[in-house]
Amino acid sequence: MQVDEATVRRIARLARIKITDAEAKGLEKELSGILEWVEQLNEVDTSAVEPMTRVVPIDLKKREDVVTDGDIADDIIKNAPMVEDHYFVVPKVVE
Amino acid sequence: MSDLNKLTIAEARDGLRKKKFSATELTQAFLDAIKAGNSELNAYVLPTPELALAQAKESDKRLKSGDARPLEGLPLGNKDLFCTQDVRTTACSKILDDFKPAYESTIGTNLWNAGAVMLGKLNCDEFAMGSSNETSAFGPVVSPWRRLGQDGKRTTDKLVPGGSSGGSSAAVAAGLCLAATATDTGGSIRQPAALTGTVGLKPTYGRCSRWGIVAFASSLDQAGPLAKTVRDAAIMLGAMASHDPKDTTSVDAPVPDYEGALGEGIKGLRIGVPKEYRVEGMSPEIEKLWQEGIAWLKAAGATIREISLPHTKYALPAYYIVAPAEASSNLARYDGVRYGLRVPGKDVIETYENTRAAGFGREVRRRVLIGTYVLSAGYYDAYYLKAQKVRTLIKRDFDDAWNTVDAVLTPTTPTPAFALGEKLGDPIAMYLEDIFTVTVNMAGLPGISVPAGLSSEGTPLGLQLIGKPFDEATLFRAAQAIEDAAGRFVVPDRWWEAGGESPAPEASKKSAPKKKPGGKRK
Numbered sequence: 001m002q003v004d005e006a007t008v009r010r011i012a013r014l015a016r017i018k019i020t021d022a023e024a025k026g027l028e029k030e031l032s033g034i035l036e037w038v039e040q041l042n043e044v045d046t047s048a049v050e051p052m053t054r055v056v057p058i059d060l061k062k063r064e065d066v067v068t069d070g071d072i073a074d075d076i077i078k079n080a081p082m083v084e085d086h087y088f089v090v091p092k093v094v095e
Numbered sequence: 096m097s098d099l100n101k102l103t104i105a106e107a108r109d110g111l112r113k114k115k116f117s118a119t120e121l122t123q124a125f126l127d128a129i130k131a132g133n134s135e136l137n138a139y140v141l142p143t144p145e146l147a148l149a150q151a152k153e154s155d156k157r158l159k160s161g162d163a164r165p166l167e168g169l170p171l172g173n174k175d176l177f178c179t180q181d182v183r184t185t186a187c188s189k190i191l192d193d194f195k196p197a198y199e200s201t202i203g204t205n206l207w208n209a210g211a212v213m214l215g216k217l218n219c220d221e222f223a224m225g226s227s228n229e230t231s232a233f234g235p236v237v238s239p240w241r242r243l244g245q246d247g248k249r250t251t252d253k254l255v256p257g258g259s260s261g262g263s264s265a266a267v268a269a270g271l272c273l274a275a276t277a278t279d280t281g282g283s284i285r286q287p288a289a290l291t292g293t294v295g296l297k298p299t300y301g302r303c304s305r306w307g308i309v310a311f312a313s314s315l316d317q318a319g320p321l322a323k324t325v326r327d328a329a330i331m332l333g334a335m336a337s338h339d340p341k342d343t344t345s346v347d348a349p350v351p352d353y354e355g356a357l358g359e360g361i362k363g364l365r366i367g368v369p370k371e372y373r374v375e376g377m378s379p380e381i382e383k384l385w386q387e388g389i390a391w392l393k394a395a396g397a398t399i400r401e402i403s404l405p406h407t408k409y410a411l412p413a414y415y416i417v418a419p420a421e422a423s424s425n426l427a428r429y430d431g432v433r434y435g436l437r438v439p440g441k442d443v444i445e446t447y448e449n450t451r452a453a454g455f456g457r458e459v460r461r462r463v464l465i466g467t468y469v470l471s472a473g474y475y476d477a478y479y480l481k482a483q484k485v486r487t488l489i490k491r492d493f494d495d496a497w498n499t500v501d502a503v504l505t506p507t508t509p510t511p512a513f514a515l516g517e518k519l520g521d522p523i524a525m526y527l528e529d530i531f532t533v534t535v536n537m538a539g540l541p542g543i544s545v546p547a548g549l550s551s552e553g554t555p556l557g558l559q560l561i562g563k564p565f566d567e568a569t570l571f572r573a574a575q576a577i578e579d580a581a582g583r584f585v586v587p588d589r590w591w592e593a594g595g596e597s598p599a600p601e602a603s604k605k606s607a608p609k610k611k612p613g614g615k616r617k
Contacts, residue, residue, distance in 0.1 A: 003468070015423060015467040016430070017460055018448035027464065030522065034465055037523055038412040041481055044488065051483035054344075055314065055490065055539025056301045056564060061343045075197035081437035088432050091443045 003031045099124035100270040101585075104169055104327040107273055111158055111168050118154035118168025122147050122212050125170045128592075129214065129271050135591035138256075138266040140175055140233045141183055142215035150212040157210065166334050167210035172272035174263050175216040176223055177203050177318075178307040186309040187231040188221045190429045190454025192436045200307025201339045202276060202318055209334040214272050218262030221456045222426065223283055223311045226528035227518065228261025230458040235515055236261040238291060239269040239586045242512075243553035249588055254512040254554065257287030257528075263321040264291040268586055274322035274331050278308060280315045281414055282507075282532025285544035288321055289507035289557025292546045292584035294328045294574065295321045297532075299564045300539035301346035303332075304339030312421035313344075315414075315536040324583065325545060325574045329353035332567060348565065356568040357575050362396035364573060367500035371407035372531060374509065381506045381556065384548045388504055388558045391580035392573065402500060404492040409485050410534040415526060416469050416482035417537075422459075423466025429454060461522065490538040497563050502573055505531050507557035511550035531559060541567045545574040546584045555584050 003011075008027045012019045019027065073086040082089040099121050102110065110116055126144045133139050147170060154168035178184050178196035185191040199207070207213065220230040228236040238256040241249040256265040260277035264287035267275050277284040279297035288295025296319045303318045310316060320331030333353050339345040368389060373382070389399050431437035431450030438449035455463065469478035496503065509530055518525045535542035541564070544557040558577060562570040 007468075008464075011464050011468050011471065014471060015463050016427075016444070016447040016451055017455065017463065018445075018452040019460075027461070030461060031465060031468065034415065034461075034522065035468070038416055038478070038482075041409055041412055041416075041485055044406070044409055044485055046481060046484035046488070049484040049487050051480050052314075052486040052490065053483075055537075056299065056344075056346065058301065058344075058346060061340075061347075063340070072197070076433075078197060079194050079434035081192075081431060081435070090432055091439070091441075091446055093443050 003028055003035060100128040102273070103323050104273050104330050105324070107169055112163070114158075118151040118158060118212065119148065121168060122151035122170045122214070125214050125272060132269060132271060132591040135237060136239060136265050136269055136271070137234055137236050138218055138262045138269065138271055139172065139215045140185065140187060140218045140262070143182055143213055146182070147212050147214050150207070154210055154212065164208070164210035166206065166330070168212060169210070169273050170212040170214050171206060172215060172217045172263060172266045172275035173203060173213050174219050174260055174276050174278060176219055176278050176309045177276055178309070179203060179213070179216065182216065184216070184309070185232070186222050187219050187233055188454065188456065188459065189232045190436050190451070191434070194434050196307070198307060201304035201337065201341065202335045203307065205337055206276070206334055211334070217266055217275055220259035220261065221459050222309065222422070223259035223278055223280055224422070224458050224462055225258040226282065226286055226525050227255035227513070227515075228258040228287075229255065229515065229519055230258075230456055232456060236265045237515070238265055238512055239589075239591060240291060240512060240554050241588065241590065249553070253515045255290065255515055257290035257512070259283040260287045260295070260321060264288055264293055264295070267291070267293045267321050267323060269589075269591060274320055274327050276318060276335070277321045278316060278318045279536065280311050280418060281536050282529035284319050284321060285507050285532045285542055285557070285559055286528055288544040289546070290512040290555060292555035292586070293321055293323060294325050294543065294545050294578075295319065296328050296332060296543040296567065296570065297535060297541060298332060298336065298567055299541045301344050302336050302541070302565065302567065304337060304342040304345045306339055306341040310425040312418040313425060314421060315418060317536070325571055325578045326354060326357060328543070329357060329571045346565070351568050353568055353571050356572055359572055360396065361392065361573050361576050364397040364502065364569070365500045366392050366397045366399050366573070367402035367496055367503040368399060369402050369404045369407065369503060369505060371404050372505045374530065377506070377509050380550055381509060384556050384558065385504070385506050388547055388577060391577055392504065394580070395576040397573070397576070400500060402496050402503070404496060404534070406485065406488045406492050407534055410489050410537050411526060411530055413482040413485040413489070414529070414533045414537060415465070416478050417486065419462040419466035420470050420479050421466070423463045423470065426455075426459070426463055458522075486537050489534055493538050493540060493561075501563070502569055503561040505559045505561065507531060507544040507559040511552055511554045511556055535561055540564060541570055543570045543574050545577045547577055547581045549584065
């Protein structure tokens with residue numbers, strides 16, 4: 001699969017990573033190389049195979065729907081780049 | 096006692112119990128070794144001497160009063176992927192900045208509750224993405240091993256310690272800790288172990304809790320020990336493994352006595368040798384090592400049979416779809432809002448984009464983009480779903496093999512340690528480092544790498560044993576047979592000790608101006 005520059009920019013936008021023009025060019029080549037390499041999987045007939053959902057056959061665990069944690073707002077905001085009281089502060093989202 | 100840092104866990108445990116030295120003396124010996132050698136090796140990104148000495152003091156009290164816990168007073172290194180309460184945790188990425196977790200990983204809690212001492216946080220590839228420890232924001236780790244030159248003398252070429260747990264492998268090999276925590280998503284415990292002459296075990300998926308470990312690819316990630324000997328690795332896993340209600344994939348099954356199993360031997364054990372691991376371009380010395388391993392296990396009473404794992408060659412390309420896909424999803428949380436770095440932009444989207452461009456290194460960006468691509472609309476079936484189907488086939492290969500064998504023997508890596516920079520420009524060449532290890536993660540199985548010989552360059556080579564789910568005990572027994580036959584491989588020349596004293600390096604970080612909690616909005 002060849003990836004063109006427009007695709008690289010679209011993917012970078014989806015991934016929320018800013019890329020420069022020079023990086024876009026380099027990534028075009030790198031991503032195409034990796035995607036071509038993984039294409040060898042098409043040799044494998046998987047028409048009758050279920051996709052793996054878990055490697056170890058255990059039942060999904062359940063527990064009582066009760067509060068087990070809380071009252072730790074100070075801990076939660078402790079590492080935030082910008083806060084006000086117990087809120088995270090971000091640039092304006094809604095005009 | 097100046098050689099305390101050269102002891103194994105088993106020896107140090109014995110010495111402490113017999114009061115030959117105190118936990119404080121033992122810990123100080125390691126702190127001195129770190130001070131003397133870390134500027135050359137760059138194995139630790141954050142030594143924690145005060146914490147270590149405080150823990151050692153408590154251990155001495157308990158050793159004295161006779162209520163010593165299983166790992167009482169034993170100094171360990173902790174990979175910087177493990178969250179440590181109030182101690183900076185970065186995953187060796189700029190994006191986590193000065194993140195100080197409010198909690199400890201479950202494995203960390205298990206180890207410290209068992210009496211172990213934490214010496215500090217160990218270097219690794221950024222978010223554990225790499226096979227050489229060269230993608231760390233703190234710079235590469237240098238292996239304590241050096242190659243032999245043409246004249247038979249050790250060169251000064253800097254070799255990689257493997258990755259992603261390169262700080263762990265280098266620190267254990269160089270005696271900067273007794274043993275270390277590590278994690279393995281595609282080979283990140285076993286490949287560094289092989290390249291540094293140490294023992295590394297990746298447990299069965301679910302054996303150890305993943306809670307409090309920075310996530311890379313959640314269906315593949317599993318933590319395990321890196322140690323000097325098979326016995327030490329068995330002691331470590333016994334303390335690390337547990338059932339954890341906070342990790343729904345952790346298994347509620349008793350932890351066996353791994354150390355106790357070592358004495359059982361391997362008489363009658365059936366070992367499989369998969370023909371598909373005889374890959375093109377594999378060096379003749381790796382083939383020779385493999386044959387030696389077969390002979391050693393036979394001599395110890397095992398029977399050998401050739402087996403077939405037909406989908407082996409597809410494991411690596413499938414991995415490079417599944418792992419980046421899960422990583423792109425896991426790493427979405429680094430948005431500059433709740434913790435870590437923030438690089439402001441004109442609006443919230445640009446803030447995300449600037450933050451992630453500045454915070455993620457090149458390899459991490461590459462994998463997040465690949466992952467985003469294979470999960471994007473229209474491509475999900477062709478890539479992710481296809482890879483997960485291939486994964487089913489890889490696991491089925493092993494399920495079939497377990498009908499006739501109890502464990503599988505392969506080389507750990509296709510080559511010995513390479514030089515810094517040698518494979519950095521070529522992602523696929525770097526990815527091929529994991530060609531023998533990655534199948535184990537794809538199938539969720541346990542695997543151990545044990546040192547088995549030296550290359551023509553005088554650097555270590557490892558053999559890998561792969562086991563049935565939750566049969567780590569058999570792996571330890573078989574690995575012990577190899578260790579008994581091959582001996583231990585200790586770095587012959589402790590060149591890094593001449594380096595003199597210097598503090599741990601700072602990450603080359605550029606943090607955005609930071610507001611303290613309670614600070615005012617701009």
